[in-house]
Amino acid sequence: MAELYIRVAEDENEEPMEIPSEDDGTVLLSTVAAQFPGACGLRFRSPISQCMRGVRLVEGILHAPENGWGNLVYVVNYPKDNKRKMDEIDASSATKIKRGDQKTSDLIVLGLPWKTSEQDLKDYFSTFGEVIMVQVKRDVKTGHSKGFGFVRFTDYETQTKVMSQRHMIDGRWCDCKLPNSKAGPDEPMRSRKVFVGRCTEDMTADDLRQFFMQYGEVTDVFIPKPFRAFAFVTFADDQVAQALCGEDLIIKGVSVHISNAEPKHNNSRQMMERRFGNGYHLPRVYMLCQHRSTLSFACADKTVGVPFFIHFFFFFFFTNGKICASDILRTLECD
């Protein structure tokens, strides 16, 4: 008594689509997902109780209610039943695509069943959009899956959608995330934050905010204390920030230089702490800053594997403070 098709819709009132069933009368969730990407189940309104009922789902297989599928309209379930939110995510990513700075990246797929193959992955993820790479990571010797893999899509909106939900793959819930190795290495090029060098002490955060407002919405101004002759200004739009980089602007009669803010993980203080232990040299550095001798700190940051204090003495005695302060302070990002 195999039923050929069941009627499925995203909403009770929308026009249903006919979805083929299997020979044994079940319906594969993957078949539903092929028409409704991201679907994780089905529900229907019981003619008797008038309540919504869930369709039994076992390992990717949807089982008919007691009296068969009948002529009911089955409504697609999405994770968290939050289709609207996913649409919003799509919309926001669409606006970003207009700016043309959205590149896809590999996504790690966690929680794969041991037996899931590359082909299985490709079949599943192709229901969301064009797939250009799938990998299942395996033990080199045995060839057995390690239970995770990678996937890459052609379109960024596909990637966004895939990341926004959980995935039922071969009977297990899986998560797709940006892998740790891609946790923001390409951020500095499109940072919303700029470094403002050659600031003077009479420039207040409010002065800077007022000034930079003319270029776009300013979301943050940071001026280190004690005074260190630079500041950070963050814009709402990264394009505004990038457009200003390299400019020399006049604020309160002083020429300040705008450049890219180094990402925080390049923070020289953090690097110093990582290299020499937490805080050991920091008190001296702060003292030097106050005495206009910040040279050693910056140079040590750019020299790998040489003890900090050697550079301190070298630059302190041989340059005698004649290196441009803004060149040095450029690397002195703060918390």
Place this chain on the structure above:
DNA sequence: GTTGAGCGTT
């Protein structure tokens, strides 16, 4: 021949 939080032999 088992397992179930994580992070990619190039």
